[in-house]
Amino acid sequence: MNSPQPFSRHLEPQLSEALADTPVIVIQGARQVGKSTLAGWLADQRESVLVTLDDPAVQAVALSDPGFFVTQADERMLVVDEAQRAPGIILPLKATVDRDRRPGRFLLTGSADLLQVKGIGDSLAGRAEAFDLWPLSQGELARRTNPEDFVTWLLETPAIADSERLVPEVVLRGGYPEVQGRSETRARAWFESYATRLADHDARELAGGGYSDQLRALLSILAASGQHEVVRARLARELSVAENTVAAYLRTATIMRLITHVPSWGRSLRGRAAKRPKTSLNDTGFAASLTGFTARHSVSIGGREFYGALVEQFVALEIAKQRAWSATSYRIHHYRDTDGLEVDLILELADGRLVAIEVKSATDINEKAWRNVERFRDRFHDREVIGVCLYAGDRSWRLHDWLHVLPITSLWQHEGATP
Template sequence: MDRYLERLIDPWLADVLAVAPAVMITGARASGKTTTALRHAASAVRLDREREAGPFEADPDAALRDRPEPLLIDEWQACPGVLGAVKRAVDTERRPGRFILTGSVRSDTDPALWPGTGRLIRMAMHPLTVREQRSEPPRPFLSGVLSGDLPATPSDSPDLRGYAEIALAGGFPEPALELSGSIRDDWLRSYIEQLLTRDLRGDRSDSDREKLDAFFEAYALNSAGIVNDNTLYEAAGLDRRTARAHVQMLTDVGAVAELPAWSTNRIKRLARGPKRYLADTGLWGAAVNADTDLVMSDGNLLGRLIDTFVTNQLRADADIDPARPRLCHLRDRDGRHEVDLIADMGARGIIAIEIKAHSAPKPSHARHLEWLRDKLGDRFKAGVMLHTGPARFLLGDRIEALPISILWS
């Protein structure tokens, strides 16, 4: 693909490099980190190339010196010692725009990351959102809801099948923009195979590999769900410790995301488990072997696909929102009340979001939003029902129905 698509993080990355010495961009493989970073760099080194990595392994401090800046250090984790050298360089001369580091997501508990504390500003790159694919400029949705400054309803909103097709294309640049049909499906299946083989399996036995495959499939089938841990573990025949390690690894490489449960002292007996998602709906389709015809014939799969798709759009959007919303979910222990997403805006209040694969939601569909509004009072700033129809309308006091397509209008 010759034409560069502006990413949501581009303006943020430029602003950060203007004032800070170093930035680390994390995200799933093939999500476009290097392509974007190169547009902001004056020079680059690829540490996954043995010849380029050699000087950094021998003497990373010397290898950093006298290179045009900002210097892109791509796949830094292939030579972890470079992070210490970046720390020392920044401590010696803390001028803005010196280094951009890119690599797969790493756990915050990874000791290799400690030199970056206080020296690196981290930002996540997600797979392409629909807003990015359509070359629409960044426009944080949640801040727009809070301020009441939302764009007009788009005139070209897809129907339910159209949303399913968009979601199943996913957001990895190559399959989403350049491939289609069975070739795109092959790319996504190959991505999963390489993810589970290269990044997670290591030297495990064949039986362990089969269990990991089964675990990933079970996780995908439960995407957008609050599933009991034991359900996932037993589906793959894994013990709790091994399964938790798999979840951490899948999170670290950007394949899955978990939203924490929201809590407040105004509501008792709330569930504490996370809501689990595959981080890309193209991967979801490949993992569960689902195409558009299948999801349109299965309400459970369709609901999970649309929920996962919308949540991933909002996760990417929230990361560039200046209000820095924290995304959570809410469910009481009895299962009587559940809200798909809570955007906690801190002192600004909360926005509650329901996601509905329905073209004309009714006021009764907003009963959980009404319940939460009545429980929270003034702290509840807005309730949003994101739906698959074309219209925008009120469902109640501070509760509005909006088409999903408003996320990229």
């Protein structure tokens, strides 16, 4: 049974604030992450006209008379769901905004990066602000009143507190709203249907023919790798296509917000830093379902390695989700160099400080778990580095003024606790 109530989204205050000073707001994210629900809630808070381009009749009007379409709301806010289906509305929308720059005139949603869709005639620079909506964060799933903000909490609070252990079911469930409350079997069936529809319909519509057969295979290969550096030549061999075709597939999946990339942190004092980003699917539940991975596999000898990759992906995704509402500005990277030093996540703060994070799926760890964080700090001694080792256990402790060992669950269970 599905959850009886829609989940509140922590991004809503930022969207409401932006609607108060910006003419065009864009909510973009993968299919079924909750864009329409959120847009409908925002529409209910003000006078508005809500239309969806999933409706063939509405889409026909948008395609045949885009000038009329964008002016139909008069003084009210026009909410256009799945706006990427009619890219021709963008130029008339720009023209009407240039004539009347009142804030909150348009709210668009798109199951693709709207401004990268073929046929979009303008970037709407200076007129629009785009927000990424991810699958539900763990704080949203827990229906937290106050949005979780791990990075700000880490920087501002001096003491320590324990938390709960991370259980595999949390990682393998992921954050797509539709699978919450479903059985493991029914969740897997939903994801299978979801991936097939994306490949057979959405990708074909977005990028033309030839994508249907390979996009499904691409998603499965990426799902089986957790968060990793993609080597296009190797991926091309696995898909039996040309390397430039792989690049096109990856671009399409990125535009559809199905995959995400963590860029490398580019500075290296010794050796040469890797430049490839780490790539993964946008949700660990999606990845687990496409690979048939279950909680039972996570405790098997053969499944531990893949589960570890999923846990690293899970942490990176949770931190990326929180970035949208965090009180602290940061950019997310990974680090690897030719000397063999690798750190799972490097968060670069606006003031130049770095948060170096190692992620471990084990419930018991020793000093080897945070050794790379210490090596990273020693190597970049001219930067202030805050070290964190996140693991699946429930105890917290601080080794030095700069190094914390914390449960992974502290990413969202930190309210009232202190690291």
